[in-house]
Amino acid sequence: MRIGELAALVGVTTRTVRHYHHLGLLPEPERTAGGYREYRLRDAVLLARVRRLAELGLSLDEVRDVLADDRGKDLREVLEELDADLARQQEAIAARRARLAVLLEADELRPDSAVSPDMAVVLRDLALEGSRLAEMDREMLSLMEASADPEHRDEIVAMLRPLAEPGMRDKGHELYRRLDELADAEPGDPRVRELAADMAAHMPDELVRGMLENLPPSGGPWLDAMLGEVTPAQGEVFRLMVEFVRERA
Amino acid sequence: MRIGELAALVGVTTRTVRHYHHLGLLPEPERTAGGYREYRLRDAVLLARVRRLAELGLSLDEVRDVLADDRGKDLREVLEELDADLARQQEAIAARRARLAVLLEADELRPDSAVSPDMAVVLRDLALEGSRLAEMDREMLSLMEASADPEHRDEIVAMLRPLAEPGMRDKGHELYRRLDELADAEPGDPRVRELAADMAAHMPDELVRGMLENLPPSGGPWLDAMLGEVTPAQGEVFRLMVEFVRERA
DNA sequence: GTTGACCTTGACGTAGCGTCAACGTGTCTG
DNA sequence: CAGACACGTTGACGCTACGTCAAGGTCAAC
Numbered sequence: 071m072r073i074g075e076l077a078a079l080v081g082v083t084t085r086t087v088r089h090y091h092h093l094g095l096l097p098e099p100e101r102t103a104g105g106y107r108e109y110r111l112r113d114a115v116l117l118a119r120v121r122r123l124a125e126l127g128l129s130l131d132e133v134r135d136v137l138a139d140d141r142g143k144d145l146r147e148v149l150e151e152l153d154a155d156l157a158r159q160q161e162a163i164a165a166r167r168a169r170l171a172v173l174l175e176a177d178e179l180r181p182d183s184a185v186s187p188d189m190a191v192v193l194r195d196l197a198l199e200g201s202r203l204a205e206m207d208r209e210m211l212s213l214m215e216a217s218a219d220p221e222h223r224d225e226i227v228a229m230l231r232p233l234a235e236p237g238m239r240d241k242g243h244e245l246y247r248r249l250d251e252l253a254d255a256e257p258g259d260p261r262v263r264e265l266a267a268d269m270a271a272h273m274p275d276e277l278v279r280g281m282l283e284n285l286p287p288s289g290g291p292w293l294d295a296m297l298g299e300v301t302p303a304q305g306e307v308f309r310l311m312v313e314f315v316r317e318r319a
Numbered sequence: 320m321r322i323g324e325l326a327a328l329v330g331v332t333t334r335t336v337r338h339y340h341h342l343g344l345l346p347e348p349e350r351t352a353g354g355y356r357e358y359r360l361r362d363a364v365l366l367a368r369v370r371r372l373a374e375l376g377l378s379l380d381e382v383r384d385v386l387a388d389d390r391g392k393d394l395r396e397v398l399e400e401l402d403a404d405l406a407r408q409q410e411a412i413a414a415r416r417a418r419l420a421v422l423l424e425a426d427e428l429r430p431d432s433a434v435s436p437d438m439a440v441v442l443r444d445l446a447l448e449g450s451r452l453a454e455m456d457r458e459m460l461s462l463m464e465a466s467a468d469p470e471h472r473d474e475i476v477a478m479l480r481p482l483a484e485p486g487m488r489d490k491g492h493e494l495y496r497r498l499d500e501l502a503d504a505e506p507g508d509p510r511v512r513e514l515a516a517d518m519a520a521h522m523p524d525e526l527v528r529g530m531l532e533n534l535p536p537s538g539g540p541w542l543d544a545m546l547g548e549v550t551p552a553q554g555e556v557f558r559l560m561v562e563f564v565r566e567r568a
Numbered sequence: 569g570t571t572g573a574c575c576t577t578g579a580c581g582t583a584g585c586g587t588c589a590a591c592g593t594g595t596c597t598g
Numbered sequence: 599c600a601g602a603c604a605c606g607t608t609g610a611c612g613c614t615a616c617g618t619c620a621a622g623g624t625c626a627a628c
């Protein structure tokens with residue numbers, strides 16, 4: 071038998087056979103005078119063994135180990151481990167399909183930041199129109215949801231929901247307006263401290279708890295990211311607000 | 320924000336961020352005087368978008384296409400295709416786990432050729448001891464089962480089962496003995512034709528049908544593989560037997 | 569001034585082959 | 599006998615989505 075016949079017999083390509091030779095999974099057979107590999111039936115049997123294990127999902131390295139140990143106990147171990155791995159993969163795929171199903175159910179489908187319908191509702195009802203600061207907040211919130219691990223997403227949405235309540239919207243507009251006014255002010259402007267205190271006072275309890283749990287004392291990357299987007303006075307407002315919120319606890 | 324902060328914020332490594340820059344999935348931001356990349360909040364939003372799509376299982380090429388088209392119709396297409404693909408993967412994994420379960424149930428676990436318990440029974444009951452030819456047949460049969468696609472395996476086992484019946488075993492021993500005797504005979508020896516006829520006559524109908532369906536007129540790689548393992552006279556026996564079997568139909 | 573944490577580009581490694589490239593062998597045919 | 603054609607040989611790069619050095623530059627702190 072030459073390599074093409076062997077490959078056809080077992081149902082693989084010649085490249086695969088040579089690859090297995092290279093990895094030492096299949097012994098190199100005798101060569102003919104012309105340099106062709108000359109296979110016997112037992113080579114086909116060996117190749118079929120390798121293929122079967124590979125098709126089960128073992129890596130070729132694992133196949134080699136199993137065939138080297140030859141006698142059975144190790145094989146069971148490997149297969150059990152493999153089965154557990156496959157089970158994990160099944161769960162992962164099921165989770166992805168579940169998320170896909172949620173996305174596919176929505177009528178408008180955008181690669182947008184609003185992952186969950188719940189979050190979309192919150193963003194819609196939030197007082198986030200018109201102001202650059204409000205735009206930034208929208209980005210921050212989307213980002214928080216996006217970068218959190220899926221298990222915490224519901225918590226985040228729950229934390230933010232109070233902000234979307236009717237009573238808060240007018241207050242929200244007012245606060246953003248006052249923040250905008252401070253764009254070119256000095257960080258020492260008395261209105262800075264005043265606004266920070268007002269914002270801290272109107273922050274819902276759930277959000278305060280969430281902030282305290284997730285923000286490290288230094289403020290963390292989230293606060294840094296916000297500070298990079300605003301003028302010094304506005305940044306001071308945020309820093310003070312966090313301080314005031316911390317004092318509340 | 321520098322690259323490390325950005326990466327931490329979104330929950331990826333810096334290498335990933337640079338990789339996305341390289342692929343054009345994420346625009347290169349401004350640089351500081353020192354050559355550092357300087358990110359803004361919107362970069363984090365973009366990165367989070369990419370990540371979300373990637374985590375759903377889209378390839379980065381697909382992510383780029385989706386983000387390029389931007390407006391939604393194409394995205395739904397891609398996601399539906401992806402879902403179908405995931406469904407196929409689930410089936411494939413389930414099938415592998417089913418095969419694994421069968422293997423793990425067996426008490427003796429060898430990387431042997433006998434995949435299915437059914438096949439193992441057939442091989443055990445077959446008249447396959449003692450003779451080199453019988454050993455070869457065992458290898459051929461294991462190989463046939465191994466190299467067939469899983470859906471046809473049951474058919475093959477069913478085809479072979481009649482050979483394992485008690486009535487056939489004595490006849491089988493006799494035929495193998497006569498085949499062994501012809502090892503050094505001439506291909507023209509009258510016993511060759513006689514044995515081939517006898518073998519063809521005792522071949523179960525199911526097996527005849529199977530051979531005719533699967534063997535091409537030339538004999539195919541299976542016959543070639545056998546011919547490579549035996550002496551010329553023995554080879555002639557097999558060739559004639561196939562001929563006689565063909566005449567029966 | 570030096571440490572240490574962070575950044576830069578560049579390049580190789582991963583799994584399992586697919587797919588050229590450049591060339592030799594073996595058989596059939598005119 | 600020459601040429602065509604199928605098939606074989608080794609060698610090397612390509613693919614995914616980054617991980618992981620290597621060799622060096624920047625920046626804030628002590």
